Each structure stands twice: as structure tokens, then as C-alpha cells.
Amino acid sequence: MRKTNVVSEFAPLKSVVLAQSEFCFPNDTENSMDTSFLTKENEEFVKNSGGKDVAEADKKLQDNWEQEKIEMQSLLDSYGVEVFRPRLLTQPEKEHGKSQGVGYSNFFSRDPFFTIGSFIIEGNLRFMHRRREILPIRPVLNEWTNNHKGYYFAAPQPDLAEGEKSEVGPFIEGGDVVVLGKTVFVGHSGLASNLNGIHWLKKLMEQFGYKVVPVRLHPSILHLDCALSMLREGLMIVCEEAFLDGIPEELRDWEKINVSLNEAAHLIANGLPVNEQVYITDSAFTDLIEKIKAKGMKVETLDYRVSRMFGGSFRCTTQALIRE
Numbered sequence: 001m002r003k004t005n006v007v008s009e010f011a012p013l014k015s016v017v018l019a020q021s022e023f024c025f026p027n028d029t030e031n032s033m034d035t036s037f038l039t040k041e042n043e044e045f046v047k048n049s050g051g052k053d054v055a056e057a058d059k060k061l062q063d064n065w066e067q068e069k070i071e072m073q074s075l076l077d078s079y080g081v082e083v084f085r086p087r088l089l090t091q092p093e094k095e096h097g098k099s100q101g102v103g104y105s106n107f108f109s110r111d112p113f114f115t116i117g118s119f120i121i122e123g124n125l126r127f128m129h130r131r132r133e134i135l136p137i138r139p140v141l142n143e144w145t146n147n148h149k150g151y152y153f154a155a156p157q158p159d160l161a162e163g164e165k166s167e168v169g170p171f172i173e174g175g176d177v178v179v180l181g182k183t184v185f186v187g188h189s190g191l192a193s194n195l196n197g198i199h200w201l202k203k204l205m206e207q208f209g210y211k212v213v214p215v216r217l218h219p220s221i222l223h224l225d226c227a228l229s230m231l232r233e234g235l236m237i238v239c240e241e242a243f244l245d246g247i248p249e250e251l252r253d254w255e256k257i258n259v260s261l262n263e264a265a266h267l268i269a270n271g272l273p274v275n276e277q278v279y280i281t282d283s284a285f286t287d288l289i290e291k292i293k294a295k296g297m298k299v300e301t302l303d304y305r306v307s308r309m310f311g312g313s314f315r316c317t318t319q320a321l322i323r324e
Contacts, residue, residue, distance in 0.1 A: 158171065226269060
């Protein structure tokens with residue numbers, strides 16, 4: 001029996017969950033979700049599409065979005081990566097999301113759960129339209145844990161005593177969780193994971209010999225993986241401006257490919273290593289591609305514009321089950 005095992009962000013990727021492409025905007029996006037992390041173009045699209053499924057708002061955009069995932073799966077297949085997909089949302093799930101005015105989402109598999117070593121952990125998402133996003137992924141996780149060794153935990157449900165916009169949490173999102181051996185970095189900007197969520201994870205993982213390092217982020221950065229990408233041991237893409245307390249001590253000696261806060265907003269740092277020799281990024285990032293190639297790595301590119309429109313890119317649409 002194989003074992004769940006993610007030892008780092010750049011260890012060879014062997015098994016992964018690749019997201020679907022389903023999203024319905026909340027009815028009142030201005031008051032129900034923070035769009036400050038989006039680019040201006042994306043923010044305008046969100047504000048003009050309240051209460052609509054993307055397929056209703058722009059059918060061609062939906063088709064292009066789905067094509068991105070087809071091409072991503074094909075690329076992962078070419079490297080021998082085992083790819084799992086969440087189920088699609090049911091009609092009752094969609095109707096419930098619309099009737100509640102919060103919409104629904106099934107579009108970024110990185111955030112609803114995360115993998116550290118042999119631990120699969122369901123997190124808690126801050127945005128209301130994403131609170132149920134784990135459900136279409138859970139059948140994959142249930143089947144996986146039935147057939148693989150490892151642990152399967154879930155964070156406590158968010159506290160709603162102060163209402164739906166309560167900041168209590170605990171919130172812990174996979175995009176904020178970055179693994180480097182027995183050290184786990186967890187970002188918090190006020191948009192996603194919070195200190196209550198990080199404290200919960202810290203108390204859990206310290207029992208198994210892990211060190212959890214909180215990382216305070218610029219308030220316009222959604223997740224840590226929007227400001228940091230580890231390409232291989234000792235080399236990273238980083239937006240130094242996003243780290244309010246400086247780059248974590250454990251990474252200060254690493255070689256840096258620097259990007260700006262504006263570039264980070266366009267998700268330039270949200271690529272995906274296949275292994276220490278191969279990195280996937282967006283074909284739009286031509287300058288970055290040349291810089292990575294100059295470090296002796298192979299770069300695979302896809303057009304991921306639609307995914308980036310909704311606030312996530314290659315790392316956001318994938319969550320590893322085995323990297324070893």
C-alpha cells in the first residue's frame with residue numbers, strides 16, 4: 001500500500017488533484033467578498049457578474065477555462081503524474097448557493113485541503129462562496145485514504161457567533177501552506193488564513209516533529225503562494241515587498257528571482273514545479289521564463305489567463321498527494 005507523502009514543493013510530483021472549472025459569483029460581490037487582491041480588469045468582471053455562473057456570464061470564457069484544465073492534465077500526464085479530478089457540483093448544490101446569495105465554487109483545489117508529509121488536512125476558507133468547496137473534492141480524498149497509508153484530519157469549523165463575516169475562524173487555506181521538509185510556512189494577510197488557524201495547525205503538527213512558521217503578508221496578497229515559489233532546493237521566485245517582516249530566516253540564503261508586488265498580483269509567482277528540473281508557468285510571463293531557463297531549468301508553458309482572472313494559477317488549481 002502506497003503512502004500519502006509531500007516532502008517539499010519541488011520534490012517529484014507523482015499524484016495530484018487538478019481542479020474543475022465551476023464558479024457562480026455572489027449576488028452582491030461588493031459587500032460579500034474582498035476583491036482587493038484581483039487586478040482591476042478582473043475586479044470589474046467580478047462586480048458585473050453578480051449572481052451568475054461563469055457559463056451564464058460568458059460562455060466562451062467558460063469554454064476557454066475548461067480547455068486550460070484539459071491542457072494542464074495533458075501536460076501532467078506527459079510527465080507520468082497521476083491526476084485526480086473533483087466531481088462536478090450537483091444541481092441542488094448550485095441551487096442552494098444561488099438561493100443563499102453566496103454563489104458557489106469548485107475551481108481551486110489548492111485551498112480547501114493541503115498535504116504535509118503523510119497528512120491530508122481539510123482547511124477552512126474565509127470567503128462564504130468557498131466554504132463548501134471541499135465537498136466535490138472529498139470523494140477523491142475518501143477513496144485515496146482508503147487505499148493509501150497516512151493521516152486525514154480536518155480543521156474545526158469556523159465560528160459564526162459574530163455572523164458570517166466573523167474573523168474568529170479558525171481559517172487555514174492551502175494556498176498559504178508551503179512545505180519544506182519538516183518546516184511549514186503559513187502566510188496570513190487578512191484575506192485568507194488567520195492566526196487562529198495557524199495556531200491550530202502548529203499545535204497539531206508540532207506533535208509530529210514539524211515546525212510551523214507564520215509569515216505576515218502584505219494586505220493585497222491573497223496567499224503565500226502568490227508571493228513565493230520554490231523551484232528547487234536553494235532557488236525561489238519571491239516578491240520581497242510582500243513579506244512584512246522580511247523573508248523567513250530559513251530562506252534568506254536562497255538564490256532569488258525577484259518579482260514586484262504588481263507582478264505578484266498577476267500571479268507570476270504561482271507556477272508549479274514538476275520536479276527540481278521542470279517548472280510550469282504561464283506563457284505570458286516571457287521575462288520570468290528566460291530567468292528560470294538561465295538557472296538551468298526546463299520551463300513548460302500554458303496559457304492560463306482565465307484561471308488567473310479568478311485569482312489563481314497553476315499551484316492554485318493543483319494540490320499534491322504525493323511529492324517524493
